[in-house]
Amino acid sequence: MKGxxxxxxxxxxxxxxxxxxxxxxxxxxxxxxxxxxxxxxxPVVYFAYTEGFLPGVLVGVLYGLLQYLIEPYFVxxxxxxxxxxxxxxxxxxxxxFAKKSPYPGVVLAIAGRFLAHLISGAVFFASYAPEGxxxxxxxxxxxxxYLLPELILTLGAVYFLKIFERLRKxx
Amino acid sequence: xxxxxxxxxxIPGNSxxxxxxxxxxxxxxxxxVFLVFFLDNLVHLGFLLFGVILVTFxxxxxxxxxxxxxxxxxxxxxxxxxxxxxxxxxxxxxTIGPFKITREGLINSGIxxxxxxxxxxxxxxxxxxxxxxxxxxxxESLLKPFGRFGLPYGEIxxxxxxALRFIPTLTEEAERLIxxxxxxGADFYTRGLSKKAQMMLPLIIPLFINAFxxxxxxxxxxxxxxxxxxxxxxxxxxxxFTAKDYLFLFLNLLIAMLFxxxxxxxxFPAKF
Numbered sequence: 001m002k003g004x005x006x007x008x009x010x011x012x013x014x015x016x017x018x019x020x021x022x023x024x025x026x027x028x029x030x031x032x033x034x035x036x037x038x039x040x041x042x043p044v045v046y047f048a049y050t051e052g053f054l055p056g057v058l059v060g061v062l063y064g065l066l067q068y069l070i071e072p073y074f075v076x077x078x079x080x081x082x083x084x085x086x087x088x089x090x091x092x093x094x095x096x097f098a099k100k101s102p103y104p105g106v107v108l109a110i111a112g113r114f115l116a117h118l119i120s121g122a123v124f125f126a127s128y129a130p131e132g133x134x135x136x137x138x139x140x141x142x143x144x145x146y147l148l149p150e151l152i153l154t155l156g157a158v159y160f161l162k163i164f165e166r167l168r169k170x171x
Numbered sequence: 172x173x174x175x176x177x178x179x180x181x182i183p184g185n186s187x188x189x190x191x192x193x194x195x196x197x198x199x200x201x202x203x204v205f206l207v208f209f210l211d212n213l214v215h216l217g218f219l220l221f222g223v224i225l226v227t228f229x230x231x232x233x234x235x236x237x238x239x240x241x242x243x244x245x246x247x248x249x250x251x252x253x254x255x256x257x258x259x260x261x262x263x264x265x266t267i268g269p270f271k272i273t274r275e276g277l278i279n280s281g282i283x284x285x286x287x288x289x290x291x292x293x294x295x296x297x298x299x300x301x302x303x304x305x306x307x308x309x310x311e312s313l314l315k316p317f318g319r320f321g322l323p324y325g326e327i328x329x330x331x332x333x334a335l336r337f338i339p340t341l342t343e344e345a346e347r348l349i350x351x352x353x354x355x356g357a358d359f360y361t362r363g364l365s366k367k368a369q370m371m372l373p374l375i376i377p378l379f380i381n382a383f384x385x386x387x388x389x390x391x392x393x394x395x396x397x398x399x400x401x402x403x404x405x406x407x408x409x410x411x412f413t414a415k416d417y418l419f420l421f422l423n424l425l426i427a428m429l430f431x432x433x434x435x436x437x438x439f440p441a442k443f
Contacts, residue, residue: 004323004326004400006390006393006394006398006400007386007387007390009326009329009330009333009390009400010333010386010387010389010390010393011383011386011387011390012326012330012333013329013330013331013332013333013334013336013337013386013389014333014334014337014341014382014383014385014386014389015382015383015386016330016331016333016334017333017334017335017336017337017338017340017341017382018341018378018379018382020334020338021338021341021342021345021378022345022375022378024342025345038371038374038375039371039375042375042379043379043382046379058323058326058327058330059330062327062330062331062334066331066334069298069303069306072291072294072295072298073244074290074291074294075244075247075286075287075290075291076208076290077204077208153368156368157372157375160372160376161376161379164376164380
């Protein structure tokens with residue numbers, strides 16, 4: 001990934017800033033942390049499918065670190081890695097298959113983030129709860145309950161962004 | 172509607188801890204994380220917590236502020252404690268209805284509690300005493316050795332700097348857009364999720380288009396002034412290790428070694 005274009009770097013910077021700002025606008029706050037935000041993943045996802053997979057992963061990881069600065073939640077090193085750099089780095093997956101259509105990549109990206117949070121929830125409970133509990137189901141329901149609405153909203157927004165860009169090309 | 176005061180959790184100050192090099196603080200956090208999971212003795216972890224509280228005190232952070240940092244995780248903390256307390260098999264101490272508290276449960280929940288608190292406090296200390304800019308510079312300098320393997324550390328630092336610079340600008344813009352829409356009768360506080368999502372569309376599109384237009388203009392402006400990625404350049408405030416950094420690092424290693432010896436020796440209340 002040596003030698004990113006300066007334009008890609010500035011776009012990445014602005015995408016990060018936008019993502020952080022959008023993550024402050026919460027549509028639905030969950031009682032125990034976690035929330036449906038105003039499309040806070042969209043800037044990273046958009047950046048990934050316009051600039052490619054690797055730059056997308058890079059911006060995703062950085063967004064994860066910034067997200068950590070905003071809502072620090074560090075209880076276990078593996079939990080930290082999975083919940084921040086890995087979960088948000090997975091958003092770079094939106095850069096795959098982006099030549100044909102952005103939608104499969106977007107679904108893959110958010111599925112990747114879900115997977116990272118799912119495992120982190122299980123690891124966290126595995127190391128802090130006594131043996132013999134099944135944390136996978138709880139973790140899946142909890143993380144799915146805010147990621148699924150976000151997935152639907154993000155797909156919708158990608159659709160409208162595409163329309164808008166096509167309009168801009170015509171005019 | 173938008174609350175940016177929480178960013179970074181940075182509490183400006185001029186304490187000894189604030190003035191340490193960010194790299195020193197990164198390293199200290201690593202040592203603390205290692206110790207938290209290496210130690211498994213209630214008393215040893217208690218010493219560790221005492222040490223972290225001492226550093227918090229040195230940093231001039233008031234207890235009220237770190238309560239603020241702990242608040243979001245109180246739920247998980249309590250849940251972990253209850254699970255440990257009531258569901259660990261072992262020697263019975265007290266029985267309350269169908270639940271029984273065991274000696275092992277009591278010790279385990281104490282260990283879980285201390286681990287979580289030390290972990291959260293030490294991670295909080297780094298972000299509370301280091302400004303986002305310093306964190307970025309520290310990260311850049313720590314990533315530099317990986318540049319050999321193709322990691323674009325200069326670009327990473329630039330991206331983070333741009334992001335931190337533009338967060339307030341974009342927040343202002345978002346607020347302006349919200350007010351503009353509200354003055355035309357938009358209601359961002361409706362209850363229904365799908366209705367809310369519809370409201371957001373006229374907000375999100377201009378924000379997006381403007382942000383990326385700004386990015387392209389910024390790239391042109393920087394190139395016009397001769398900015399070249401990866402070119403050697405100086406800093407207004409270069410990071411420098413001073414005597415107190417070396418002292419702090421030395422103390423870190425010393426304390427870590429003492430704890431390792433304490434555990435391997437197995438002594439000093441070994442009963443917990």
